[in-house]
Amino acid sequence: MVEIDRTNTALVGLDLYTVAERHQSDLVEAIVQEQIKFWQSNPYFLSASVHRSLDEVRVFTYSQWQPKFDHRSLPRPKVFDEFFPPDVLQLEVSASRSLSTEVEIVAGKRITHLAEFRMMPTNQPEMVKRTTIEVDRAMSNSPGLISATFHRSLDGTRMFNYGQWESKEAFEAILKQPGFNPNQPYWEGLARNEFHLYNVVHVETKQ
Template sequence: MAATLSLDNSLTTVIIIFEVLPELQQKLIEAIKNFTQTVKTQPGFVSANLHQSIDGVKVANYAQWESSKAYQAFIANTEVQAQAEGLLKLGKPDSQVYEIVASESKVGTPKIVERQYFAHFAEFRMSSDKQPRMVELAKEHIKPAMKQKGLVSATFHRSLDGTRVINYGHWENKEAIEELQKQPGFNTQKSPYWEGVAENEFHLYEVVYTETAA
């Protein structure tokens, strides 16, 4: 079953974004796939969804667990975690637990399906005292963004540690993304809506692999 991004937050969402050298990107993806064969047997695992950035410098895993307790048990399993050590030699991970705080879609509840759409991860980093303001700004700007032709869905997540907000979205084509980035408030060079609140890094991805519980 495809991963579903729901505002009810009935599942625990973990987003892991690796920085990687372009020449190691595919090797990292294969290593994560292999590790996922173990992960999918762990109690409470729901899904893993690997994304490959088109520019070659990122790999993202949008993962879901039945509960925070199940995820923490997985993290505490030293035998399983030892199998992941090879991943750290290929890429630098940023791993956080998130909850969905805003979502808009033209196709119903967003789902993650291999190679159905182009996907984006807009990574906002901020001090924890500024995260509430960043969430407010996200909610204010998500509906205007959805007026952009070609944008299928946008879903904002806030990290539970207070230092991240991620906008995960689906697009029909690259041209639509480029057009949105020209609009007032979304142009990174001309007073973007997050200016003074957060630093933003944006990459475009393809969904290259999905896995569900054994």
């Protein structure tokens, strides 16, 4: 089990992979057996979790590092030459709400949705303001929503919502609400957004 540090005493690394369906399992195994084991030898490493998408063409790792360390500077094991290189970002938490005291990442059947918002850096402060409001509304009106944690990228170009749900059906219900319906873009003029659903398949903490 991993806890998301919502106080920003840790820096978040997000590695986003796109992969052919037939290679998703191989990529997950490479991340677990090669990448994370290599990360664990780094004194700045705190935790990592691996997520595989339900549509079988995406994988991402959510890692946490001691402050001021840029995990993007680390070399990638040779085995990753077989896959498309990931989109790698540094993030910090900008807003978070949860049914419990801590936001826990655990492997299992819980559904994780990762929503990505792309924007001009000048729009990020307004996005941060809006998402701070939206996270309260989402938690108040969404049965089955366990937690919602918004992150901003340090380069100013993106924001991500890491949401945890009891089931896929619970997530799909929120799409009918104003502001969450993909056909009624609440973020128009500020950001382009898309989302995908995942299962957590592996978690690791500092040894």
